[in-house]
Amino acid sequence: MSVPGLQLNEAPTTQDAPREYTQDLAAHREWRFEVAHGSTLEVKLLRGSAEVFGTELPVGQKFTFTGCKAAVYTWYGCTLEISGTPYSEYTSEETPMMTYSNLHFALEKRRGRAAEYGEQGPRCMIIGPHDAGKTTLLKILTAYAVRMGRQPTVVNLDPKEGMLSLPGTLTATSFSTILDIEEGFGTAPTSGPSPVPSKLPLVYYYGLEDPQGNEKLFKSLVSRLALAVSSRVSDNAENKSSGCIIDTSGHLAQTSGYDMIQHMVAEFSVDTLIVLGSERLYSDIQRRFEGRPQNPVTVVKVPKSGGCVDRDESFLKQSRETAVKEYFFGEPKRTLSPYTLAVNFDDMNVWRVGQASNVSLELLPAGEELKQPLYTQTEPSILLQHSILAVLNAESNYTEEMMAESTVMGFVYVASVEEPTRRMKILAPISGKLPAKPLIVSSFPEPTFSLVG
Numbered sequence: 001m002s003v004p005g006l007q008l009n010e011a012p013t014t015q016d017a018p019r020e021y022t023q024d025l026a027a028h029r030e031w032r033f034e035v036a037h038g039s040t041l042e043v044k045l046l047r048g049s050a051e052v053f054g055t056e057l058p059v060g061q062k063f064t065f066t067g068c069k070a071a072v073y074t075w076y077g078c079t080l081e082i083s084g085t086p087y088s089e090y091t092s093e094e095t096p097m098m099t100y101s102n103l104h105f106a107l108e109k110r111r112g113r114a115a116e117y118g119e120q121g122p123r124c125m126i127i128g129p130h131d132a133g134k135t136t137l138l139k140i141l142t143a144y145a146v147r148m149g150r151q152p153t154v155v156n157l158d159p160k161e162g163m164l165s166l167p168g169t170l171t172a173t174s175f176s177t178i179l180d181i182e183e184g185f186g187t188a189p190t191s192g193p194s195p196v197p198s199k200l201p202l203v204y205y206y207g208l209e210d211p212q213g214n215e216k217l218f219k220s221l222v223s224r225l226a227l228a229v230s231s232r233v234s235d236n237a238e239n240k241s242s243g244c245i246i247d248t249s250g251h252l253a254q255t256s257g258y259d260m261i262q263h264m265v266a267e268f269s270v271d272t273l274i275v276l277g278s279e280r281l282y283s284d285i286q287r288r289f290e291g292r293p294q295n296p297v298t299v300v301k302v303p304k305s306g307g308c309v310d311r312d313e314s315f316l317k318q319s320r321e322t323a324v325k326e327y328f329f330g331e332p333k334r335t336l337s338p339y340t341l342a343v344n345f346d347d348m349n350v351w352r353v354g355q356a357s358n359v360s361l362e363l364l365p366a367g368e369e370l371k372q373p374l375y376t377q378t379e380p381s382i383l384l385q386h387s388i389l390a391v392l393n394a395e396s397n398y399t400e401e402m403m404a405e406s407t408v409m410g411f412v413y414v415a416s417v418e419e420p421t422r423r424m425k426i427l428a429p430i431s432g433k434l435p436a437k438p439l440i441v442s443s444f445p446e447p448t449f450s451l452v453g
C-alpha cells in the first residue's frame with residue numbers, strides 16, 4: 001500500500017523487481033507510466049510509430065526515464081520494449097489526442113496564412129488549474145509545430161516549473177528543433193553537449209511560486225518578456241508567422257486571478273485562450289474576453305487528459321532539487337564540474353525578492369495601499385547558506401526598476417558561509433571572478449542541501 005503524500009519518493013511498491021517485457025499498443029492507445037525519483041525505466045520502440053507528448057520516438061533507440069509521469073501515444077499501433085521499475089503503468093483507450101491534434105491543425109492553418117501574407121501567427125495562451133495538463137498540451141502543440149517546420153516562441157509564465165531553466169524563472173525560447181524525450185523540453189547550452197540541439201532561453205528571475213506573491217514584480221517581468229518576444233518576432237519572419245504558445249500558472253485559475261490573466265493577454269497580444277480542465281473557468285473567461293470590440297480573443301475549451309496526475313509537494317520538491325543539482329553537476333550522461341569561488345561579503349550586492357507583508361489589508365487605514373517592494377537589499381549572512389542566487393545582467397548604477405527588467409546571466413549556489421571572516425564559498429557554472437552584478441535571493445526554489453556533502 002502506498003503512503004499518502006509520499007508516493008513517488010518511496011521505493012516503488014507495485015513492482016519491486018525490475019521487469020523486462022514487450023507491450024503491444026493498438027492504434028489511438030496511450031501507455032501511461034510513472035517512475036519514482038531514483039528509479040529508472042527504459043523504453044524502446046520496436047515496431048510501428050509512437051510519440052511522447054508529441055515528439056516521435058525513433059525505432060530501436062532506448063530512452064531512459066526517471067522521476068516523471070508520462071505517456072507513449074500511438075496513432076497507428078506499435079510495439080514497445082520496456083525494462084525497469086515503473087511505479088505504476090497502464091494502457092488507456094480514451095485520450096484527448098484527437099482534439100489536441102485538431103487544435104494543432106487549426107493553429108497550423110493560421111500559421112500558413114500568416115507566412116503567406118507576412119503576418120503575425122497565432123498567439124495562444126493555455127490556462128487551467130494545477131495539474132490539468134497545461135504544460136503537456138504546450139509540449140504537444142510545440143512538438144507538432146516543430147514537426148511541420150515552424151519555429152514557435154514558447155513562453156513559460158509558470159514559475160512553479162522552469163522551462164530550460166530553474167524553477168522560479170520566466171522564460172521565452174524559440175523552438176526550431178525537436179523536444180528532448182527524456183528531458184521534457186530539451187537542454188540549454190549550460191547543460192553541456194547533447195544529441196538534441198540545445199535551445200537558448202531568455203531567462204528572467206521571479207523567485208516565488210505564486211504570480212500573486214509579488215504582483216508588481218511579476219507584471220514587470222511579464223511586460224519585459226513580452227517586449228523581448230515582440231522584438232525577436234519583428235526580426236525573424238519564421239518566428240513571426242509561427243506565433244507563440246504561452247504556459248501559465250495553475251494558481252491564476254484557482255484564485256480567479258483574472259487581473260493577471262488580463263495583463264498577460266494584453267502584453268503578449270494573445271488572440272487565442274485555451275482553457276483546460278475547468279468549466280467554470282471557461283465560462284468566466286468567455287464572459288470576460290470574448291466579443292470585445294478591441295483585440296478580440298477566441299476562447300477555446302479543451303478536455304483534460306485522464307492521464308494527468310496530481311503531483312504532491314514532496315514529488316515537486318524533489319524535482320526542484322534535481323533541477324538545481326543538474327544545473328551545476330549535469331546528469332549521468334552529461335556530467336558538469338562547477339567551480340568553487342571564495343567571495344568576500346563586501347564584494348556582494350545581494351537583494352531579496354519582496355514578499356507579501358503579513359499585514360492584513362483590512363487592518364490598513366482606509367485608502368492606504370499595502371506597499372510591497374520589488375526587492376529589498378540584504379546583508380550577506382549565514383541566512384544565505386544553501387540558497388540559490390540569480391546573477392542579473394543589470395548595468396552599473398541600477399535601480400530596483402532596472403533589476404526588474406534584467407535578464408539572468410546565470411545562477412550560483414552558496415555552499416558555505418563564514419560570518420567571522422565575512423567570506424562565503426559559492427558554486428558557479430563557470431570559473432573567474434563573481435561579476436559585480438546584483439545577486440537576487442528568494443524562497444523559490446528553496447535552499448537545498450543536496451549539493452553539499
Ligand SMILES: Nc1ncnc2c1ncn2[C@@H]1O[C@H](COP(=O)(O)OP(=O)(O)OP(=O)(O)O)[C@@H](O)[C@H]1O
Binds near residue numbers: 305
Ligand atoms: N496523458 C498523460 N499520461 C501520463 N501522464 C500525464 C499525461 N498528461 C499529463 N501527465 C502528467 O501529469 C502531470 C501534470 O501535467 P502538467 O504538468 O502538464 O500539468 P499543468 O497543468 O501544467 O500543472 P501545473 O499548473 O501544476 O504546473 C505531469 O507530470 C505530466 O507529465
